[in-house]
Amino acid sequence: MKPSSLTPATEQIIATLDGIGATDLAGDRQAQIAVAAAARRMLARIQTPFEHVLRYQIDAGIAATCQVLLDLGLWKGWTEAGGKDASLVQLVDYCSPVAPDMNLLGRLLRYLASEYVVKEVGVNMYRPTAYSLELGKPTSATTQALLVCDHHWLDSCRHMPAFLAKTGYQEPLDPVQSNYADWTPEKLTLFARMQTNPAYAVSFTGWMAGLVGYKADWTDAYDTKDLVEGFFREREKTNSSSGESSGSGTLLVDIGGSHGLDVSSLLAKHPDLPAGSLVLQDLTHVTAHARVDPDKVTVMAHDFFDPQPVRGEPGLPPARDPARLGRPGLPADPAARVGGHDARTGVSMYQAAVDTGLMFLVSARERTEGQWRLLLKSAGFRVQAIWWPAVSGTEAVIEAELCDGDDDEGEEDGGEDYNNEDEEEE
Numbered sequence: 001m002k003p004s005s006l007t008p009a010t011e012q013i014i015a016t017l018d019g020i021g022a023t024d025l026a027g028d029r030q031a032q033i034a035v036a037a038a039a040r041r042m043l044a045r046i047q048t049p050f051e052h053v054l055r056y057q058i059d060a061g062i063a064a065t066c067q068v069l070l071d072l073g074l075w076k077g078w079t080e081a082g083g084k085d086a087s088l089v090q091l092v093d094y095c096s097p098v099a100p101d102m103n104l105l106g107r108l109l110r111y112l113a114s115e116y117v118v119k120e121v122g123v124n125m126y127r128p129t130a131y132s133l134e135l136g137k138p139t140s141a142t143t144q145a146l147l148v149c150d151h152h153w154l155d156s157c158r159h160m161p162a163f164l165a166k167t168g169y170q171e172p173l174d175p176v177q178s179n180y181a182d183w184t185p186e187k188l189t190l191f192a193r194m195q196t197n198p199a200y201a202v203s204f205t206g207w208m209a210g211l212v213g214y215k216a217d218w219t220d221a222y223d224t225k226d227l228v229e230g231f232f233r234e235r236e237k238t239n240s241s242s243g244e245s246s247g248s249g250t251l252l253v254d255i256g257g258s259h260g261l262d263v264s265s266l267l268a269k270h271p272d273l274p275a276g277s278l279v280l281q282d283l284t285h286v287t288a289h290a291r292v293d294p295d296k297v298t299v300m301a302h303d304f305f306d307p308q309p310v311r312g313e314p315g316l317p318p319a320r321d322p323a324r325l326g327r328p329g330l331p332a333d334p335a336a337r338v339g340g341h342d343a344r345t346g347v348s349m350y351q352a353a354v355d356t357g358l359m360f361l362v363s364a365r366e367r368t369e370g371q372w373r374l375l376l377k378s379a380g381f382r383v384q385a386i387w388w389p390a391v392s393g394t395e396a397v398i399e400a401e402l403c404d405g406d407d408d409e410g411e412e413d414g415g416e417d418y419n420n421e422d423e424e425e426e
């Protein structure tokens with residue numbers, strides 16, 4: 001073997017990095033996220049300036065190539081055939097309904113092998129990886145995330161330079177005249193366009209479900225015991241004063257709750273919550289794909305810009321009309337609290353990517369603690385507490401309640417905005 005020109009110290013670093021396998025961190029999702037983020041940072045530090053650009057080019061090329069093989073049905077055919085080592089000839093056979101040119105497929109697979117999407121185990125012989133096997137399951141979050149690149153993401157990124165030049169480099173805050181609406185042939189916003197093609201909504205919802213891995217469970221950060229006990233006490237009082245069971249009452253309305261992760265987390269902690277006490281709201285095409293216990297959670301198609309149909313319940317309507325929500329001023333009622341999420345300073349890669357992703361897709365953004373305080377205040381809420389997750393870089397829970405009159409709280413706390421002092425954009 002040719003002697004290595006690398007120093008022993010460098011060889012040692014490489015051996016350590018190569019020695020880290022998926023099984024070392026298996027089961028510890030937070031550790032896996034932290035180590036992957038460190039690996040990305042290391043890459044960014046040691047790469048030459050030119051290699052930074054190469055990295056973007058390779059990532060875009062790999063995403064497009066994975067999409068071609070998804071369109072060809074190769075991932076599905078390969079997974080369904082048992083996901084074993086396969087020759088190029090077999091792999092062409094797994095494609096359906098169109099059999100691709102063998103040279104073309106060979107070149108695409110070689111490219112994917114260089115990024116460990118598949119493993120090259122011999123001349124024209126390939127082994128699937130955990131990643132490519134997931135791509136073989138049409139409903140997996142991985143497959144839906146890849147489709148999001150095709151349906152929504154890549155063109156949104158691609159269009160951003162032209163859009164910002166056109167708008168004079170203003171921060172995009174108009175959800176209607178968004179970058180997304182500007183590039184799409186239909187000139188529709190993300191959520192409106194999702195209603196024109198079920199596949200667009202399915203991919204988006206599946207992708208959101210996959211992002212769960214980056215979210216801390218809100219019921220870990222926020223102790224829900226008082227909330228639930230208060231709910232049962234209130235319910236008991238109402239039932240005994242009316243002399244009959246008046247139904248369960250509503251404990252939580254998750255507004256814009258997507259497929260129902262947050263509602264399901266609460267139910268998992270308190271399985272004795274009665275049917276009807278939890279409500280999941282989102283747009284019709286999203287609630288159609290809700291993944292909740294239908295016996296316990298009421299799934300409701302509701303546009304959050306319309307008046308809130310669940311009365312007497314708290315929440316933060318983006319249209320900033322607390323009166324719609326029923327009872328103002330519920331000082332001690334734990335059920336009068338709203339949940340929200342925050343991005344701290346020193347944000348993680350996930351938070352920074354979500355922030356700009358929101359900008360590219362819907363002219364929205366992540367907020368700092370101070371910005372959340374100002375926004376909630378302007379909607380008539382007072383922040384009671386902020387519950388940070390054990391692992392920084394994920395999302396926090398903001399506990400707030402409806403209040404009457406002026407409240408100075410929060411103004412000193414970094415809620416300043418470079419050019420948007422009164423947080424009008426929602």
Ligand SMILES: C[S@@+](CC[C@H](N)C(=O)[O-])C[C@H]1O[C@@H](n2cnc3c(N)ncnc32)[C@H](O)[C@@H]1O
Binds near residue numbers: 283302
């Ligand atoms: C970024 S996702 C957040 C989902 C969930 N709350 C979470 O934290 O994972 C935003 C959600 O808001 C929903 N949404 C957007 N516009 C809406 C509207 N006008 N009315 C109701 N839901 C809406 C979307 O369909 C999507 O599920």
